[in-house]
Amino acid sequence: MNKHVLSVLVENKPGVLSKVVGLFSRRGFNIDSLAVGVTQSPDVSRITIVVSGDEQLVEQISKQLNKLVDVIKIRTFLESDCVNRELILIKMKAGKSVRQEVIQLATIFRANIIDVSASTLTIELTGDSDKINAFLQMMGSYGVAEIARGGTLSLERGAHSL
């Protein structure tokens, strides 16, 4: 069974996530992982869902999700076809003129550049929300193509666990 990534753009409104997640449980689809965050448009969120299954299952999940009125757009990928990192992926419109500046800023923030094309740079960054917000603020003046931002993962310090 292959792992597939569903990239789902939804209305950034209360209750939308439970509609999306509820659909998985009631149709008997399993979620391997889920990450939600707002995109460059404040009224649009991106839900990134990883599922295991065959093409037919992924097609059915995608079609069922598409029926939700609050779902704007869906794309599915094989997991091996895309970069997958925790917390934040940011794709910069970085043509020749600004490319060096963007790379330098990424280095200062200890971010990794994980994908390059003639016109874009895709940067991966992990860290707390302050660090990410600060980085986003810096990148804002260069032209952000898109952002996928994951939820924060937390574990308690020390020996005590839940």
Place this chain on the structure above:
Amino acid sequence: MKRNGAETVLAMMEENGVSVLFGYPGAATVPIYDKLDQFSIRHILVRSEQSAAHMASGWARRSGKPGVCLATSGPGATNLITGIATAYMDSVPLIAITGQVDSKLIGKDAFQEIDITGATIPLCKHNYLVQDVSSLPQIINDAFYIASTGRPGPVLIDIPVDILNAVWEFTMPPKEINIRGYKPADKGHELQIKRAMTLLSEAKRPLVLAGGGIVSSRAFAEFREFTKRFRLPIISTLMGIGAIETTHPLYYGMLGSHGKKAANYALDEADLIFVLGSRIADRSVSGPRILSSRTNLIHIDIDPAEIGKNTVAKIPLVGNIKTILGQILALSPELGLSYPDTSSWLAELDSKRSEKTLQPREGAYVNPIYCLQELSKAAHGSGVFTTEVGQHQMWAANALSIEQPGGFISSGGFGTMGYGLPAAIGAKLASPEDTVICIAGDGSFQMNLAELASMCQCGADIKIVLFNNGCLGMIREIQKKRCKGHYVEVSLEGSPDYCKLAGAYGIQSRRVERDRDVPGAVREMLGCRGPYLLEVMTDPSQSSI
């Protein structure tokens, strides 16, 4: 113009063509009731909210427009759930409006508070919790659009009572609807249609499987012309009954576990099947994947998720069935294909027909099949039938002559006992000129029989044919087959005398116990003015097939 939220709701309902509203008042919806008399909307007072949803469903299925029901917060809203789920499973356009507690109290477990938008996610096409009075007009317009376009379905709007009371400067939203996440399909892909017609030209034993989509898209004329032009035999699902009159020479009946022999034979022997607006669900086809591995399927549905869900289609065609059949009719002469002569295939299917016109028998009990045949005869094709759920539903599906387009209204997908009586009331209000007949069993009938009162209150002239076998016949039948006759909790002892009960409501009634009394009783029922209950005594051991 200053309006409060309640007036806004009612004004937007009027704007969307609502003339009848099925509801039950409560504390959270009092503001709506306070303004009701200022608008030209007739309110039908139900006796339980579940019935409000069923009535709205019956209304929608007869009129082709969304039915509207209204309930208060908490238990009012949860009582709607079964009705909403019933509509969802049968793709019925429905608007459910629920009152909610004051928005400042939401989440505080206030009196009669329930998260109804959360609870109805899996059984609504879409739902809203209104957070601002000024968003109401657009939400209501969007809700009507979503409920009635694409694959129809229920949409719920939950409105906190403070928003119903909030006053604002009313402005009408723009007429055109633009919801970026909702773009229903209409036209079918032309290349796919050409491929489908090529496949038809190569077929020897083509078949049409008519589903509920034909009825909900009101594609009656196109469907008639399509099957006539290519002389295609028709079988139907339960929901597809009424897509074409059941007396049509090309119609071979309902398929499936409780279906007709000729229909199931046709399904087994066909080399090409046009599946029109059907989910190919488990009660219709037990092995849908086997079916598609053996036969070429052309699956036409407005919901792309239905194609490939239960079966694999050789040619998927997404769009509105009415539009696609229109495209097929327009395109087929230009394609220059020659289509198969189906004469010998039709003759083969005719030889499998098993319907017989029954004669009255002597002895105790009425044969329900004979009764339904006599009823069909007496109704002269004018009947619109609703059913409850159980054995009588299967008898009705197989034995009634349905000649009115969409004239068979039954809970197919969800199998909701108690649907038939309220649905009949809704259907009658939608088209008062129809003879609306509710076929019931004594189990289902008792689920929502309180609606006899709302039927009388609103003056709906419904004829009820109640098959009384004193038990839950369908479950008894299952216990007979699977549990070797170990009958548990299927006896309905303690039930009332139904004729006396009808009398208590001022409803005319008659009981028949023998076949020979049926023709007279049926004619008396149809000839009388006002509601009528015909109690038909049947044998508990009578099978549903």
